[in-house]
Each structure stands twice: as structure tokens, then as C-alpha cells.
């Protein structure tokens with residue numbers, strides 16, 4: 001299997017900044033014909049629209065809002081590639097007072113957002129020939145870290161759901177890619193206080209295009225992620241990716 005973005009129509013959530021914006025740019029630079037750019041505030045997409053004109057279709061899309069997800073699915077019926085990128089991070093240990101509220105918020109966006117988008121777009125991907133789904137997971141999906149404990153829990157849950165989606169979507173010919181970045185230079189890395197070690201967004205966006213072509217399931221974009229991916233490879237191959 002392998003998915004070439006050339007000539008394809010994609011939808012990217014959280015497309016207005018950070019990794020999502022870089023993914024939109026990479027898709028269009030690699031020949032995607034159109035990208036539905038999802039954002040909570042569509043005014044924040046003006047920069048992308050100024051460059052790419054009608055190859056960008058702005059979609060008001062908060063992934064915590066089922067009505068907006070339904071509306072996106074009713075409008076973007078030609079999507080062949082769904083990139084579920086929108087995500088949030090809170091910094092707290094499991095013992096902090098705000099841990100429960102933080103986890104609820106992160107699950108709502110990082111886990112239920114994926115669930116809503118996958119359920120809404122699975123029939124569309126099927127109708128359009130199978131296509132592909134990309135999920136922005138993290139090294140935090142593989143290892144708990146006390147300073148962002150609830151974020152890690154939400155990303156571990158999203159990774160689990162990604163694996164189940166891969167199994168069920170294979171039946172309709174939809175390829176699934178699980179992306180596991182370490183620190184990447186965006187607002188999120190600044191908020192997490194990990195920006196000193198952060199690497200460029202292009203490692204993620206360009207790597208996604210290549211990983212889709214290669215048809216792989218796990219993708220580790222940056223140095224920290226690659227180190228973790230090497231350590232995890234045996235388990236991933238023998239358990240997660242096993243038939």
C-alpha cells in the first residue's frame with residue numbers, strides 16, 4: 001500500500017498554526033489539489049489563503065463541537081486524506097489540583113476529537129476510494145512524563161484508538177499513519193517549556209508526505225522521537241503491527 005498526495009483533496013484540523021499549518025503547506029507544495037483547512041477561527045487562515053488562493057477552503061471547525069464536525073463532513077465530501085492534527089497540552093502532574101480538569105480538556109480535544117473526526121470521515125474516505133487518515137500522536141503516547149502527565153494520558157489513549165482505527169479502516173482500504181513527534185518548535189513546545197530542544201516543523205510535515213508514500217504505520221520525525229522509535233521498534237513490529 002502507499003498513498004501519494006499528488007492531485008488529492010485533504011482536510012487538516014488545527015490548520016491555522018504550528019504543525020497543522022506546515023502540513024497544509026507541504027501537502028500543497030507536493031501537489032495536493034485542494035486542502036480544507038479547519039480552524040476554530042477562520043480569520044486565522046487568511047495568511048494561507050493569501051498564498052494558495054482557491055486551493056485552500058476555510059472550514060470553521062472546533063473538533064469538540066459535533067455540529068461543526070457534522071457540518072465539515074457535509075461540506076467536504078471529496079476528502080481523500082484526513083489529517084487529525086488539532087491538539088492541546090496542559091502542564092500538570094497527576095497530583096496537582098487542576099489535573100482532573102486538564103485531563104478532561106485534553107481528552108475532549110485529543111481523544112474525542114479524533115473519534116468524532118474518524119467517525120464522520122470514514123464513510124467519505126471509503127466513498128472516495130479508501131484514502132488515508134493521519135493522526136498526530138506523540139512520544140508522549142509511548143511514555144508518561146510527570147510535568148505533562150494528563151497530556152501523555154490523552155495521547156496514549158489517542159494512540160490506542162489509532163491502532164484500532166487502522167484495523168477497522170483497513171477493511172475499506174484506508175491507510176492509517178500514526179505520527180509520534182518529540183519536541184517540535186511551535187507554541188505548544190513553548191508552553192511545555194521544551195522549546196530549547198525543539199526541532200523544525202518541516203521534519204513532521206515533509207516526513208508525513210514520505211511516510212504516506214511508504215505506507216508505514218509509525219512515523220518518528222525528530223531526533224528524540226527516532227531514538228524512542230528505535231527502542232520501541234521490536235515491540236511495535238512484534239505486537240502492534242503484527243497480523
Ligand SMILES: NC(=O)c1ccc[n+]([C@@H]2O[C@H](COP(=O)([O-])OP(=O)(O)OC[C@H]3O[C@@H](n4cnc5c(N)ncnc54)[C@H](OP(=O)(O)O)[C@@H]3O)[C@@H](O)[C@H]2O)c1
Nearest residue numbers: 014018019040062063086087136138181183184186187188
Ligand atoms: N509541538 C510539539 O512538540 C508536538 C510534539 C508531539 C505531538 N504534537 C502534536 O501535534 C499536534 C499539533 O501541535 P502543535 O505543536 O502545532 O500545537 P499548537 O502550536 O499549540 O497548535 C495547536 C493547533 O490545534 C488547534 N486546536 C486546539 N484546540 C482545538 C479544537 N478544540 N478544535 C480545533 N482545533 C483546535 C489550535 O487552534 P487555535 O489556534 O484556535 O488554538 C492550533 O491550530 C497536536 O496534536 C500535538 O499534540 C506536538
